[in-house]
C-alpha cells in the first residue's frame with residue numbers, strides 16, 4: 033500500500049485516495065477546431081512510461097482535493113508531491 | 128550417499144542462437160506471441176521466423192493469469208473474436224498433441240443488483256443471437272451447479288441469479304505456452320529467450336529489423352506482442368498507443384479436496400474463483416488503480432477480494448492464502464484489444480487485451496498471424512484496429528462483458 037502525502041492533510045494510506053491518471057492534460061483551448069486525431073489524443077492517449085510519471089490523485093475521503101504526484105512506475109516510489117497549478121518538478125526524465 | 132539425479136526430461140524446444148535475419152520476428156514470448164508464431168507457420172507457411180522474449184518463455188502474464196476462458200461478451204465484434212478463440216481452444220489439445228487440462232466446467236457471472244440482472248439478461252440474449260451458449264439461471268440453479276455458494280438473503284449483496292456459459296472453463300496456462308512452443312519449434316520457428324528488443328531498424332517508414340540485447344536481427348516483418356510493455360515498444364518504434372499498464376494480482380490457497388466444480392465470477396462484489404486441478408483455490412479481481420510496471424500490487428486489493436470470496440463461499444473462511452503475485456496488464460479505454468496495423472510499414476501490434484487476454488490467446492494468434500502475413504486484417508480483427516479511437520467506433524466491453532477476465 034502506498035503512503036501518499038496529501039499537500040493539505042499530510043501522509044495517509046493509499047486507500048484514502050482516488051487515482052486520476054496523467055497530470056497536466058489541459059482541456060483543448062478551442063475544442064471545435066480539433067481534428068478527429070487530436071480528439072482521439074485528448075480522450076484516449078495518455079503517457080504510459082516505464083519510469084517516472086506525473087499523475088493526479090484526489091484525497092477522496094479526506095479534504096477531497098486534487099493534487100499531483102511524481103512517481104516511479106517500476107518501484108512505485110513517490111518522488112514529489114505538488115499542488116494543482118504548480119509546475120511539474122524538474123526530476124530527470126519525468127513524463 | 129545421495130542418489131544420482133534422474134536424467135533431465137526431454138526439452139520441448141531447442142534454444143537456438145538468433146540468426147542474422149528472419150522473414151518475420153515476433154516480439155514477446157507470452158501466449159499471444161507463441162500463438163501468432165504458430166499460426167504464421169501453420170496457416171501461412173511462414174517458418175523462417177523467430178519469437179524474441181526478453182525473459183523466459185511465458186514469464187509475463189501468460190503464466191500469471193487465472194486461466195478463465197469464455198466467450199460470452201456483449202458486442203458482436205467481441206463475441207465473434209472470443210467465440211472463434213473458444214472454438215480453437217476446443218480443438219487445440221488434439222492439434223498441438225498436448226493435454227493442457229482444458230476443462231469446460233462452465234463459467235457463471237453472478238448478478239447481485241437489479242441493474243446486474245438486467246445487464247446479464249441482455250447479454251444472455253445477445254450471446255444467443257450470436258450462437259454462443261448462454262443461459263440465465265436462478266439462485267437455486269446457481270446453488271445446484273456450485274453447492275458451496277451462499278445464496279441466502281442475509282448477505283450485503285445476495286445472489287439474484289447468474290449468466291452461465293457451459294462451454295467456458297479453464298486450462299493450465301504454462302502448459303498451453305509449452306504446447307505452442309513445442310509445435311512452433313517442430314515447424315522450424317526459433318524461440319529465443321533472454322533476448323530483449325531495445326530498438327527498431329528503419330528504412331524510411333518501413334521496419335527492417337530489431338536491435339536486441341543479443342545483437343541486431345533483420346526482419347521483413349515485425350509483430351509486437353509485448354502485453355504490459357506495449358507502450359514501451361511502440362515508443363521505441365516512434366508511435367503511441369492508447370494503453371495504460373496496471374498491476375493485476377491473483378492468489379492461490381493451499382491444496383484442498385475438490386469442492387468447487389465450476390468457475391464463479393462476480394463483478395459486483397468483485398472476485399472470481401475456480402479450483403485448479405491440483406486443488407488450489409485460484410482467485411483474482413480488479414487491477415490496482417495506478418499505472419505500474421512492477422509486477423506487484425498492494426495487499427488491500429487482495430483483502431477486498433478475500434472479503435468478497437468469504438461472503439460468497441463461507442467455507443473458504445478456513446482456507447489460507449498461500450501465494451499472491453502480480454502481472455502487468457495493458458488496458459484500453461474501451462476494454463477491448465488492439466489487433467492492428469501500425470503507422471510503421473510492416474510493423475503490426477497485438478495488445479490491449481488487458482485483464483482478459485488468456486482466453487483470447489488462440490484467436491488473437493490466428494487473426495494477428497493473418498494480419499502480418501497479408502499486411503491486412505482478418506475480418507475478425509478489422510474492428511479492433513487502432514483507427515477506432517479516431518472514428519469513435521469503440522467496442523465498449525466495460526461492465527457489459529460481466530467482468531473483464
Ligand SMILES: Cc1cc2nc3c(=O)[nH]c(=O)nc-3n(C[C@H](O)[C@H](O)[C@H](O)COP(=O)(O)OP(=O)(O)OC[C@H]3O[C@@H](n4cnc5c(N)ncnc54)[C@H](O)[C@@H]3O)c2cc1C
Nearest residue numbers: 155157158159181187188189192193195324454484485486
Ligand atoms: C493476475 C492476472 C490474471 C489474469 N486472469 C485472466 C483470466 O482469468 N482470463 C483471461 O482471459 N485473461 C487473464 N489475464 C490476462 C492475460 O494473462 C493476458 O491478457 C495475456 O496473457 C496477454 O498476452 P500474453 O500471454 O502474450 O502476455 P505476456 O505473457 O505478458 O507476454 C508478453 C511478453 O513480452 C515480453 N516482452 C516485453 N517487452 C519485451 C521486449 N522489449 N523484448 C522482448 N520481449 C519483451 C515479456 O517479457 C512477456 O513475456 C490475467 C492477467 C493477470 C496478470
Ligand SMILES: [Zn+2]
Nearest residue numbers: 038041091095
Ligand atoms: Zn487531503
